[in-house]
Amino acid sequence: MSKSLRLTEKWMHRGLWLVAIVFAGFLIGLGGTLVGDLPQVEKKLSLDDYMDAGTTSALRNSIKNAERAGRDADEALQQAQLKRRAAQADSAAARETFNNWLSTRRATQQADQDPELLARTRALDALKDKERAAGVAVEAQQQAALDAQQTAQRERRKLDELQQVAQQQLNAEYRRVELRVFLYRLALTLPLLVVAGWLFVKKRKGTYWPFVWGFVIFALFAFFVELVPYLPSYGGYVRYIVGIVVTVLVGRQAIVALNRYLEKQKLAEQLPDVQRREELSYDTALTRLSKGVCPGCERAVDLKNPEIDFCPHCGIGLFDHCLKCTTRKSAFAKFCHACGTVSGQHKAA
Template sequence: MSVRSGKRLSERWFNLVLWLVALAFAGFLIGLGSLVVGDLPQVEHRFTLEQFLASDQAKASADALKQIRREQDDNRRQAEQAQLALDAARSASEAARETFANWLKTRDATQRVDQDPGLIARTERLDALKAAERNVEERLEELNRTGLELSERQSTQIGIDTDLRAAAREKLDAAERGQELRVFAYRLALTLPLLALAGWLLLKRRHTRNWPFVWGFAFAAAFAFFVELVPYLPSYGGYVQYGVGVVATLVAGRAVINALHAYNERQKAAELRPDEERRTEIATDQALQRLAKKVCPGCERPIDLANPDANFCPHCGIGLFERCPACAHRKSTFERFCYACGQTSVAASPTGSA
């Protein structure tokens, strides 16, 4: 059966609309798939660090830290009060020393012996103030030593708490890696079969009347596997993606190589067949497109169309131009009707031609 009839303009528009349908179908599938893939982690519960802490040890460590901090706060308040008391004692001692110095100057000036008992009393009061000041200083020094001990205890307890949390962090990381692997397996189990199904549909159903949905599904499946899966890949997930890519490339490359060899064999066999038989197997649109590119419609090798005498391909011998039997106008052998007179070519309208 001949396939020489070309596509009408309306058919081309319909094909364009069908491709838009395929793209729209793919877009909705991609949106739906992204929601499903993004929500898959919800099948797993979220782990926290507290779940992996040794409860008794963690509680004891936390209570010890709280107690140390309470003691530090109390010690800090007492130290502040002692510092205020020390400042007051020093001020009182300084004032007493100034008063005593002034009194001594007066006594030395008057040389009155009856003031000796006062000298002793004032000296005793000054010594008492100095002793009180020293007591406050000793109290403050004791509080500072206590604060230092509390700081050391706090550092030790923080180290214990850090070790407990580090051990819990290791357990949490291990649990999250396991969870990550499971979620990735869920996503892979969803997207990989879709990719395989898309490949099967392209092989078996791409030429059916529902081809827009086949191509739309194939686009969505490829996007889901090679694009949507990427943000969720763990460190080892790239091996899966690139592994599938390598396998797909090998399969596709092998198919292309086999198709190329088969094409070359068909071309060689076709060049041995009669010219008329070969022309009936080439669609008019395809033949005219190749001629517009200055290549032979049969063997696709370059030809010189500027030469008015070039009626046959010099490479395969297929007829390219002929004279219209009605008006003798030179026309392509692949055109069903003559451009000059509109008559049907005898060679171009065999029985059963579509």
């Protein structure tokens, strides 16, 4: 068709296609933003929405207190262990000193050292008592740390059980929200596809065809491309089913149009040559001739052969002679290319 257009018309036609593409691009951007923001119509959910607030708060506070008690017990245990090591060191040093003194006393057999023996024994017993007290303190802190740890574990198990139940409810609600959002998106994009189909059938050759084609491109992109990242696991079925339905409808329309065209061509080929040429528009005839086909039946014809004046397939006249200068010219030309005479004008007297 571009070969039959005037130069200015050709560039303006390309400009209108650019308008259609730009229009589709802005529509696609707007549609993508709208489709992506649709989940915001739903409330954001969390586990806490499906857990008893009082019970959950009490368990978390209990865990927090148990953890704090465990940390305090660990710190106290470290101090108690340090004190026990110091007491053990003092007791061991005193025991070594006592044993050395005792060995010396046995060697000298001095009876006057008996009071000192008693004093040293009492001092050693006192150190041993201190060591035992430090050991008791360590055991107490170990017990406190163990109690805090077990309490925290027990409360965590209770909280985990509540969270598991809440997670199941949350997952079920997520599936319901996912379905609702998918239906929102489908309710937005599917009517666009229907409107695009109607515009394609009824308005694609109208005055505002660039906007029609821009909207058609946008609708197809929105449904078959833009919608894909947001489809749930079952959403693909809808997209493929709609694609099959659209393909069947378009295919059926194409088959009906083809049969209608063939029937129309068959009837047209039975009409007189002059009437057939008059019914063909000038632009249509030029377009078909530029493709090397007959304007009447659209079958291939050797238009460069100077001996062919009529289509060998349908009999329509392809070339005639100017009535003024007798130059052979296209039967569909409005003017003679040799003398400029209007086609059909008789010779001057």
